[in-house]
Amino acid sequence: MTEKLSDEEIRAEIKESLDVDVAGVRSVCLTLGPYRNLTTWTAATLFLHPHVQVLNHAGNRILGQPEVDLLDDFSPAKLTRFLQYAVQLSGGGRRGDFGGSITHSHAFDEGHAMKEAFDEAGLPEVKEEIQSLFWKESLQINNQVRKRDLSLADLLAADARLRFLQPIRNPLDAAVSNIQTGHFKRLRGLRKVEEPSVNRVVRAILFELKWYADNRAQMPDRYFHFFEHSLSRDTLVQLAAFLEVEPDEKWLDLAESAMEIKPGYDHEPAVVDRYRKLVGESFAEHPELKAGLLAFVD
Numbered sequence: 001m002t003e004k005l006s007d008e009e010i011r012a013e014i015k016e017s018l019d020v021d022v023a024g025v026r027s028v029c030l031t032l033g034p035y036r037n038l039t040t041w042t043a044a045t046l047f048l049h050p051h052v053q054v055l056n057h058a059g060n061r062i063l064g065q066p067e068v069d070l071l072d073d074f075s076p077a078k079l080t081r082f083l084q085y086a087v088q089l090s091g092g093g094r095r096g097d098f099g100g101s102i103t104h105s106h107a108f109d110e111g112h113a114m115k116e117a118f119d120e121a122g123l124p125e126v127k128e129e130i131q132s133l134f135w136k137e138s139l140q141i142n143n144q145v146r147k148r149d150l151s152l153a154d155l156l157a158a159d160a161r162l163r164f165l166q167p168i169r170n171p172l173d174a175a176v177s178n179i180q181t182g183h184f185k186r187l188r189g190l191r192k193v194e195e196p197s198v199n200r201v202v203r204a205i206l207f208e209l210k211w212y213a214d215n216r217a218q219m220p221d222r223y224f225h226f227f228e229h230s231l232s233r234d235t236l237v238q239l240a241a242f243l244e245v246e247p248d249e250k251w252l253d254l255a256e257s258a259m260e261i262k263p264g265y266d267h268e269p270a271v272v273d274r275y276r277k278l279v280g281e282s283f284a285e286h287p288e289l290k291a292g293l294l295a296f297v298d
Contacts, residue, residue: 004098010061013088014068020084026131026244028083028161031138032212034187034205036177038167038228038261043136044107044114045236045258048121049251051131052243055090058099059137062086063144071144076159083133090133091126101125102136117258121250132243134165139186142208153218163242166212166225170296172275173264175201198267199274206282209293213286227292231259272297 005013031039040056047054062085063069070082093100103125107114145152156162175198178184185191187204216223224242226235236255240247267275275297283290 005061010065013061014065014081014085017068017081017085017088020087022080022083022087022130022133024129024131025083025133026161027133027163027242028079028159029132029134029163029165029243030141031134031136032142032164032166032208033138033168034174034178034208035139035183036169036181037138037174037205038169039136039138040102040105040107041114041261042165042167043102043134044105044118045255046132046134046239046243047102048114048117048123048254048258049132049240049245050121050123050248051127051129051245053087053090053127053130053133054102055086055133055135055137056093056099056102056105057097057137058086058089058093059140060097061089061099063140071141071148071150071155074150074155074158076161079159079161086133086135087126087130099137113258113260117254121254131245134243139208142211143186143188146211152215156219156222163222163224164212164215165239165242166209166216166223167228168209168225168292169228170264171202171205171209171293172198172267172271172296174205176265176267178205198271202271202275203278206278206293209289210282210286213283213289217286225289227295228261229295230292231261 043054043056046052062082063071066072068082068085070079089100091101093104095104108118109115178201179196184196184201187201188207190196190204224239233252233256236252237247276294279290279293283293
């Protein structure tokens with residue numbers, strides 16, 4: 001199977017999605033931020049909820065298609081068509097950028113706690129009653145919004161269903177992971193860099209988090225973030241409220257059982273010192289985020 005569909009095949013998929021019922025969807029949440037930043041864990045955890053549907057990646061089949069590209073001439077009608085297509089895509093697909101069901105991601109590989117939790121939940125790939133749609137495409141959304149010079153505040157004002165979520169992993173660990181996987185090339189200013197330093201990737205990651213913080217300041221109730229070091233059952237309850245779904249007790253139990261976060265990396269003292277300085281300079285106007293980011297090293 002080829003990795004990329006033709007425009008004709010994509011248009012056929014979009015046409016088929018016209019019959020998808022999304023009338024019960026209360027919220028559409030897009031992930032923001034860099035890769036290797038707890039986005040897969042977040043998406044997989046939400047997919048354990050009986051009324052949350054998750055689309056993994058698939059941006060290359062959505063962005064650039066006028067009928068469903070919600071960043072192109074945004075409107076409630078466009079968001080609904082995106083929703084229909086996203087739900088359809090979320091029931092199939094494959095791993096990687098091609099995207100589709102989050103069950104194709106590494107979080108659901110055999111032996112992972114998330115796979116065991118999903119098996120225990122006994123949920124279908126497409127939920128019978130969808131109340132919230134979560135799209136995990138993170139950095140591509142950041143880059144496209146800036147490339148198109150869009151206002152997130154304008155998008156949010158146009159439709160009450162839309163909101164944004166920012167998971168926050170230790171940026172030092174996220175930087176190392178981005179270097180190891182090659183995903184750093186998708187970060188601002190690093191596309192043509194072959195072997196970036198950890199400091200340089202950390203700076204690029206903090207740029208994304210600062211961009212999130214500046215946008216959140218305009219409409220804070222439509223944004224949600226959590227820190228890796230503060231994950232708890234209460235975090236999940238707050239996230240459910242943000243998405244306008246019930247904090248289902250079975251979901252909370254399963255999600256807690258799957259809170260499998262990998263241990264962090266060791267970092268040189270000079271790198272940690274540089275990180276403290278960058279956070280202090282960049283987040284002076286966002287004290288809560290500044291404190292949370294510094295807590296990773298203090």
